[in-house]
Amino acid sequence: MGTATEIAPSAAATYTGETIVNDLVIEVATSNGTGSQSANLVLMRSIFRMGVPVGAKNLFPSNIQGLPTWFTIRANGDGWIAKRVAPDVFIAMNEESVEDDLAKLRPGAVLLLRTALKGFLKRNDLIVYECPFDEMVKDVDVKLRKMVVNMAYVGVVGWLLNIEMEAIDAAIHKQFAAKAKAAEINVVCARKGWAWAAEHLRKKDPFLLRRLDKTKGKIIVEGNNATALGLTFGGCTFLAWYPITPSSTCAEALIDYLSEHRKDAATGKATFCAVQAEDELGAIGMVVGAGWVGARACTTTSGPGISLMSEIAGLSYFAEIPAVIVDVQRMGPSTGLPTRTCQGDMLKAYYLSHGDTKHILFIPKNPKEAFEMGSRLFDVAEHYQTLVFMMTDLDLGMNYWMSDRFEMPTHREDRGKVLTAADLDRLGQFARYKDVDGDGICYRTLPGTDHDLAAYFTRGTGHTERATYTEKPADWQRNMDRLARKFETVRRELPPPEEDLTGSPVGVIAYGTSDEAVAEARHLLRLEEGLETDYLRVLALPAHVRVKEFLSSHRVTYVVEQNRDAQMRAIFAAEFPESASRVRSVLHYSGDPIDARSVVEGIVKQEKR
Amino acid sequence: MATATPTSTPTPQAPAVNRLNRQLPDYKGLPSTLCAGCGHDVITGQIARAYWESGVEPWSLAKLSGIGCSSKTTAYFLSKSHGFNAVHGRMAAIAAGVTAANRRLALIGVSGDGDTASIGFSHFLHTVRRNVRMVYVIENNGVYGLTKGQFSATADRGSVRKGGVDVNESYPIDCCALAIEMGCSFVARSFSGDTKQLLQLLKAAIAHPGMAVLDVVSPCITFNNHEGSTKSYKFAKAQEDPLHEIGFVPHFEPMLVDVDPGKTKVIDLPDGGKITLTKLATDYDPANRAGALNLLAQDKIERRFHTGLIYHNPSPSLSFIEQMGMVDEPLATLPQSSTRPGREVLEQVMESLS
Ligand SMILES: Cc1ncc(C[n+]2csc(CCOP(=O)(O)OP(=O)(O)O)c2C)c(N)n1
Ligand code: SF4
Numbered sequence: 035m036g037t038a039t040e041i042a043p044s045a046a047a048t049y050t051g052e053t054i055v056n057d058l059v060i061e062v063a064t065s066n067g068t069g070s071q072s073a074n075l076v077l078m079r080s081i082f083r084m085g086v087p088v089g090a091k092n093l094f095p096s097n098i099q100g101l102p103t104w105f106t107i108r109a110n111g112d113g114w115i116a117k118r119v120a121p122d123v124f125i126a127m128n129e130e131s132v133e134d135d136l137a138k139l140r141p142g143a144v145l146l147l148r149t150a151l152k153g154f155l156k157r158n159d160l161i162v163y164e165c166p167f168d169e170m171v172k173d174v175d176v177k178l179r180k181m182v183v184n185m186a187y188v189g190v191v192g193w194l195l196n197i198e199m200e201a202i203d204a205a206i207h208k209q210f211a212a213k214a215k216a217a218e219i220n221v222v223c224a225r226k227g228w229a230w231a232a233e234h235l236r237k238k239d240p241f242l243l244r245r246l247d248k249t250k251g252k253i254i255v256e257g258n259n260a261t262a263l264g265l266t267f268g269g270c271t272f273l274a275w276y277p278i279t280p281s282s283t284c285a286e287a288l289i290d291y292l293s294e295h296r297k298d299a300a301t302g303k304a305t306f307c308a309v310q311a312e313d314e315l316g317a318i319g320m321v322v323g324a325g326w327v328g329a330r331a332c333t334t335t336s337g338p339g340i341s342l343m344s345e346i347a348g349l350s351y352f353a354e355i356p357a358v359i360v361d362v363q364r365m366g367p368s369t370g371l372p373t374r375t376c377q378g379d380m381l382k383a384y385y386l387s388h389g390d391t392k393h394i395l396f397i398p399k400n401p402k403e404a405f406e407m408g409s410r411l412f413d414v415a416e417h418y419q420t421l422v423f424m425m426t427d428l429d430l431g432m433n434y435w436m437s438d439r440f441e442m443p444t445h446r447e448d449r450g451k452v453l454t455a456a457d458l459d460r461l462g463q464f465a466r467y468k469d470v471d472g473d474g475i476c477y478r479t480l481p482g483t484d485h486d487l488a489a490y491f492t493r494g495t496g497h498t499e500r501a502t503y504t505e506k507p508a509d510w511q512r513n514m515d516r517l518a519r520k521f522e523t524v525r526r527e528l529p530p531p532e533e534d535l536t537g538s539p540v541g542v543i544a545y546g547t548s549d550e551a552v553a554e555a556r557h558l559l560r561l562e563e564g565l566e567t568d569y570l571r572v573l574a575l576p577a578h579v580r581v582k583e584f585l586s587s588h589r590v591t592y593v594v595e596q597n598r599d600a601q602m603r604a605i606f607a608a609e610f611p612e613s614a615s616r617v618r619s620v621l622h623y624s625g626d627p628i629d630a631r632s633v634v635e636g637i638v639k640q641e642k643r
Numbered sequence: 644m645a646t647a648t649p650t651s652t653p654t655p656q657a658p659a660v661n662r663l664n665r666q667l668p669d670y671k672g673l674p675s676t677l678c679a680g681c682g683h684d685v686i687t688g689q690i691a692r693a694y695w696e697s698g699v700e701p702w703s704l705a706k707l708s709g710i711g712c713s714s715k716t717t718a719y720f721l722s723k724s725h726g727f728n729a730v731h732g733r734m735a736a737i738a739a740g741v742t743a744a745n746r747r748l749a750l751i752g753v754s755g756d757g758d759t760a761s762i763g764f765s766h767f768l769h770t771v772r773r774n775v776r777m778v779y780v781i782e783n784n785g786v787y788g789l790t791k792g793q794f795s796a797t798a799d800r801g802s803v804r805k806g807g808v809d810v811n812e813s814y815p816i817d818c819c820a821l822a823i824e825m826g827c828s829f830v831a832r833s834f835s836g837d838t839k840q841l842l843q844l845l846k847a848a849i850a851h852p853g854m855a856v857l858d859v860v861s862p863c864i865t866f867n868n869h870e871g872s873t874k875s876y877k878f879a880k881a882q883e884d885p886l887h888e889i890g891f892v893p894h895f896e897p898m899l900v901d902v903d904p905g906k907t908k909v910i911d912l913p914d915g916g917k918i919t920l921t922k923l924a925t926d927y928d929p930a931n932r933a934g935a936l937n938l939l940a941q942d943k944i945e946r947r948f949h950t951g952l953i954y955h956n957p958s959p960s961l962s963f964i965e966q967m968g969m970v971d972e973p974l975a976t977l978p979q980s981s982t983r984p985g986r987e988v989l990e991q992v993m994e995s996l997s
């Protein structure tokens with residue numbers, strides 16, 4: 035095989051023109067199911083291995099073969115790796131989308147055009163490299179050609195942008211870790227691409243990558259994987275789920291982790307139970323059943339599943355049964371766009387169910403936080419005996435993120451106020467819904483507790499402190515008030531928001547995956563507009579009192595959200611009405627992840643008004 | 644039973660106790676709030692007695708139900724057991740979570756024909772498929788009692804609603820036939836008016852190591868007890884046709900009577916208990932799956948009402964818990980040391996992602 039052959043130097047060796055180093059966006063248009071995902075990940079990992087911060091967004095139609103897919107990689111030496119629109123380097127592989135793809139490119143963009151598609155090129159304001167990718171791999175076994183042709187563009191773009199061949203080699207071996215033979219063939223094809231480029235191309239664009247030291251100790255991970263790992267280390271003992279994009283890979287990763295790492299050492303038996311339910315009603319029903327008995331139980335789903343879970347969400351709230359839902363948000367309403375991202379379930383999840391119902395929401399910004407929050411969800415659900423959501427989204431869940439390593443949780447698990455048979459002996463009495471400690475959180479017993487005082491009757495109907503049926507107005511209101519009191523205990527105890535205060539009268543609030551784009555937007559606002567901003571990121575709902583203070587202490591606060599109806603702002607307006615008139619929105623809801631430029635424009639437009 | 648002692652002053656009779664030394668009141672619940680004469684109350688009484696006679700610790704049992712008059716009844720028996728009166732139609736799904744969280748819990752689910760055959764139909768069928776170990780009682784009155792008498796999906800064709808105007812034209816759902824179809828290994832039909840049979844069936848169901856489905860015709864005195872109803876007390880009483888006389892001997896009691904093998908079939912249960920089926924008019928073999936389905940199909944066509952143990956599979960498949968390959972201890976009480984993997988596991992995963 036040709037791996038030992040000499041590698042020609044990259045374009046950087048002889049290029050003398052103007053350069054833009056470590057600041058570019060590469061976009062690759064391929065068709066789904068052709069192995070392009072592997073090639074794109076290799077490209078991403080190669081840059082990562084050169085120590086250059088890198089982010090990636092995969093825009094895919096569905097998991098069905100043959101439809102167009104766009105993979106965007108952003109490499110940035112300063113660490114700005116949120117989505118950025120208008121790629122600098124575009125690799126056109128897919129005939130189905132090529133016409134639109136080429137029309138959309140910004141003037142001056144670099145285009146690597148598959149020779150077979152050259153008839154589609156109708157512009158002369160691009161820097162074009164015509165590449166016979168198919169020709170480069172023509173002597174590869176015909177069955178593999180369709181897959182490995184993608185590796186040829188990795189080689190070409192590697193030569194062109196000065197991605198180190200060793201980094202590409204290593205990335206390929208990582209990608210095909212379990213398949214040595216496949217790795218070899220891919221290495222060969224990447225080299226063929228490189229060699230062809232070295233022989234036939236002359237660099238005429240400014241983009242270059244150069245080794246840095248900024249990815250040491252970091253990992254590349256999808257948010258769903260991180261969430262699953264968090265749930266695993268958080269002591270998950272029960273999962274019930276129903277497949278739905280973009281959450282399925284979270285449940286599947288969780289099952290994989292549990293199956294591998296949660297077997298009893300002595301017997302090899304599982305310390306968990308994972309069930310694929312008949313639907314989301316069944317899934318949340320099982321979770322609430324398991325939580326009632328004392329399992330650390332969760333489900334993973336997305337918007338349509340949340341809608342179906344609504345009734346039992348209210349049961350969890352009102353009967354005070356611990357439960358965890360991971361909502362990997364996708365574009366709604368209705369079936370919406372299963373493969374596009376959104377923060378569109380915030381309002382729905384917060385108030386999910388009928389009557390006066392409110393839930394705890396955790397909103398991670400990146401995989402590390404998804405892991406950390408994921409590992410605490412059961413503690414919170416059991417501590418407050420209620421439903422807890424973790425609100426991630428497709429962008430976080432299904433994209434590959436560069437991340438700091440996750441740290442081993444050191445906290446002791448919190449099982450909440452549970453009375454054992456010995457406690458009951460000591461106390462001589464038990465009232466399930468009595469607020470003994472004044473924090474709104476009552477004591478519970480688990481079914482199966484060996485004591486005649488342990489039993490109580492759980493119901494979604496009106497109940498007294500002793501869990502008997504009641505329709506008395508005073509009983510009803512007392513219980514509702516106690517639940518409200520419990521929610522205020524939650525508000526006090528949840529993690530406070532993250533803040534970056536500069537003394538500016540202009541505030542920005544964001545949550546979840548908007549964080550990176552907002553951070554970059556603030557940087558751009560300072561640089562381009564001379565506008566300093568204060569920043570607050572909400573980590574959880576109910577919102578901390580610091581949010582209230584932030585809103586009231588700024589002339590104006592822009593709440594950045596990835597939905598149309600300003601859902602978080604609506605929650606603030608309900609809970610902090612005194613500041614409602616000082617709050618404005620920056621909204622992004624195209625289905626693409628939010629980008630800094632949109633945030634800048636959204637703020638500047640309103641500041642100039 | 645207590646015996647009189649030969650002393651001069653007569654002592655009061657000691658109350659009857661079960662093998663746990665518990666009296667029947669330990670198995671009772673709160674007073675019922677259902678309509679006087681409702682069939683459901685009769686079933687409630689037999690459930691309490693069945694658990695008492697079976698010597699089940701009340702605290703080791705969980706009672707689950709959905710919503711409906713029938714579902715309310717879990718409050719009226721076994722007050723010393725945890726009860727969960729959940730939401731309409733989802734009890735069967737909840738049961739899967741409950742059993743997973745604590746495999747040692749005994750489970751009884753009480754549901755109605757609306758709760759099971761309409762809103763919760765999917766969960767019912769899937770829970771049967773999973774073979775969740777539980778006693779699943781459908782208190783079948785052909786109507787939605789709680790919402791005032793609308794037809795349910797088990798109402799027979801041609802049956803007339805109270806008021807005499809509405810006639811049901813839709814085909815009825817037979818929960819017994821569907822349970823057999825979904826692989827259930829214990830399927831029985833009974834009648835709240837036949838307490839003797841019902842009690843024995845309940846005790847056998849309690850001993851069954853898988854899902855046991857009991858469809859019990861239980862007249863709604865208020866909304867479906869009129870002329871033209873096929874779920875009225877009068878109709879059921881007149882039409883009930885027991886397949887056999889059923890007896891049950893728990894594993895902790897000796898078989899007291901000699902059985903005539905020509906007349907009585909004995910089914911040995913895995914825990915050592917025995918079901919006895921004594922022949923009545925015809926010979927019926929509950930182990931014959933096709934025969935059972937055929938009987939139910941004919942019953943539907945000919946409007947017959949057979950009761951008894953309709954289907955019993957002597958070698959049932961693995962229960963849900965067994966399929967899951969779980970540890971013997973309840974998941975609910977596993978300590979952190981078994982549920983949080985070690986630091987080295989996280990390090991290894993981090994390494995694989997670097
Ligand atoms: C989601 C939902 N829809 C409707 C109802 C109203 N509802 C309560 S009980 C019931 C029917 C109960 O019928 P069944 O299960 O046969 O019980 P029965 O009262 O006849 O014993 C209905 C429709 C409800 N509680 N929840
Ligand atoms: S309405 Fe019918 S089912 Fe409900 S309690 Fe009354 S008699 Fe029973």
Ligand SMILES: [Mg+2]
Nearest residue numbers: 755756784786
């Ligand atoms: Mg009914």
